[in-house]
Amino acid sequence: MTAKDRYDIYWALSDAFVDNEVDYKSIARQTEDYDPLEIKRMLYEEVAPVCHTNLETVIPTIWSAFNRGQLNSDIAQMLEARASSRFRRQIDKLLIRWLEFRYKYIWREISAHYRK
Structure with a gap:
């Protein structure tokens, strides 16, 4: 998977977190060519x-789409912080489990919506 592919997937998945009707079928179409896991x-x-x-604020600031450049930057910063701190990795493990739930x-x- 190239960096561009990764950024395209981030962009598609971020649509699930906007404060508007989510088009899950569109997200699936944009991500279905990759390993579902x-x-x-x-x-x-x-x-x-x-x-x-x-999605957890009273008045969400993102209604239609995240800023693509800022999204990529924020994810890169988070991953860098996670990689450089054992404490951050442990905290993020808990956060990820909560997010999955x-x-x-x-x-x-x-x-x-994935084609079977």
């Missing part, structure tokens, strides 16, 4: 930790 991992370990707060419906909706 890797897409699920990217959703919960890379995209959700950066984007989930948008709290937002399990997102993966269920996306994967339901």
